[in-house]
Amino acid sequence: MTNRRRIGVLTSGGDCAGLNAVLRAVVQRAVEGYGWHVVGIHKGTAGLLSRPVEAETLDLSRFQGELLRRAGTILGTTNKGNPFNFPLPDGRRLDRSEEIVEGFRELEIEGLIGIGGDGSLAILSRLCEKADLPLIGIPKTIDNDVAGTEVAIGYATAVGVATDALDHLQPTAASHDRIMVLEVMGRDAGHIALAAGIAGGADIILVPEIPYSLDNLKRKIDELRRRDRNFALVVVAEAVRTEEGEAVTASPGAAKARYGGIGHYIGQKLAEATGAEVRVTVLGHVQRGGTPVPRDRLMASIFGVHAVDLLAAGKRDRMVAWSGRTVTDLALVDVVDQPHRVDPQGALVHAARGLGICLGDR
Template identity: 65%
Template sequence: MTAGKRIGILTSGGDCAGLNAVIRAVVHRAVLTYGWQVLGIKEGTQGLLQRPVQYQVLDLPQVDGNMMRMGGTILGTTNRGDPFAYPMADGTQKDRSDEIIGGYRELGLDALIGIGGDGSFAILKKLADKGGFQMVGIPKTIDNDLGLTEVSVGYDTAVGVAVEALDRLQPTAASHARVMVLEVMGRDAGHIALAAGIAGGADVVLIPEIAYSIEKIAQKIKQVRSTGRNFALVVVSEAVKTVDGTGVQKLFQGGQKRYGGIGDYIGEKIAEATGAETRVTVLGHVQRGSMPSPRDRLVASAFGVHAVDLIAEGKFDRMVAWSDRGVIDVPITEAIAKYACVELDGAMVKTARGLGISLGD
């Protein structure tokens, strides 16, 4: 690609810390190195559905160093409305993919950088194949469950927020001789819960990958008490099910269901089994909106630069990834085909067990 080309960038799926650092890096690399124009598409693919298309030209004065410190995304994002089965006001679904492709062409883009997770990449890849346009993906998910990358943008900050919560819960737990239960995000994987539990000195960590029993949890809390300590810290991933295998979800406006409430369930069961006074804290979206950690800013910047370089090299249908202390790129189809849950024989599980943390089994 030569000077004068224009590329688009959008954020799709749930927000997280570090997205603005990605956008900043893309603009700096594209403008300073290649002399390209960068168009930021608003509200993910929703911006391409609107007429006129909703976008803004991104130039260097807009993406200064302060932008890296900002949580969320200046472009906005969306995690609903599959364009191939778009929910209409009358309750029906409509294929609106051609409208999005038309929006892309209306902007005269030469390539698109999509920042998202597995669901977003599957949709964007399908759109790119149908519309015949070029795409590069940048992984972001606080769950860190996207395949073929050791880390995704947003994960480190989410873990940091959870650890800070444990640091704050510990002294109040000790002051009142309580069991504190912290419910953290994690749609299907327990990476946040496990990492935060290890770093935050938890006594029990429950993740969806490992079945648990209330008896084992109670046994650990009683063992903690036997050492003379009057409190305990429990971390539970939102995707953990009840003992009978039921997922705990809440219904939101529009009919959407989201995980939430397993912390209260675990807290009640612990109280019944041990007689301990329990309190439950649900972090929820607090983990998404924080100022990005230094590591998230670094990874986001490296990803953004590499994504632009891929476009310059004519390499598309690729996702940038972190591997062995550096940035690589992998086929998008392979990345979304491989789900990265917590490995039961991996280093983090071994570390937790080695520290005496109960995983409920």
């Protein structure tokens, strides 16, 4: 693709810290390394459905330093409206994928770098295949559940925010003899809860991949009391279910469940079982918007450069990944619809158990 001079880049799915750092790396490498033009597409696939397409030329003047440090994405993003099954106001569904293909043609781009999670990358892969457009994906999600890569953009910052929250909750918990329950995000994976819980000194960590019983949680609280501990820190991933296996959502009956409320459920059950005073904190979208930590900025820079290099080498339908302490890439077909969950036998779970942290199953 060395003769191609015009590529597109977009952010899709939920926002997270480090996206602007990826955009900066893509533009730096494409412009300075290959002399290409870079078109930034606004609002993900939603921008491609607009007429004219919502986009702007990205050049080096757009990245003077501050964007490396800014959370969110200057291009905007969307996690709604699958173009292959687009919802209309009257409730009908319409395949609008051909409009996306027309949008690509309007921009006259010869390759696309898509920054998204596994759901977004799956949709972009189908769209680019239909348009016969080379696609390179960059994994981003605070959930860290994209297969094939050890880290995704945004995860490190989210873990930092959750760990910082535990650092703030511990002193007030000890001052008032309380159990503090912290509910964190992560969709269907417990990576944030597990990593932040270990780093923040949690006593109990609940993740959706490991079943729990309330009796085991009570047993842990009783054990802490026997050791003259007057407080406890509990971290709960948002996708954890009730003891009966029911999902706790903030949007019952919606097409896509939006988790929320399991922290209050666990808090109430612990209060009833132990007689302790319990307070619940739900971090929510605070985890998405923090200033990107150095780890996210570093991975964003590495991923952005490698994605451009892959297009220059004529590659297509690949995703950049981090594995074995180096950057690599793999076929998108091996990534999409293969979510990476917490391994109950993995190193982090083993470390948590070794530290005496209760995971609810024993």
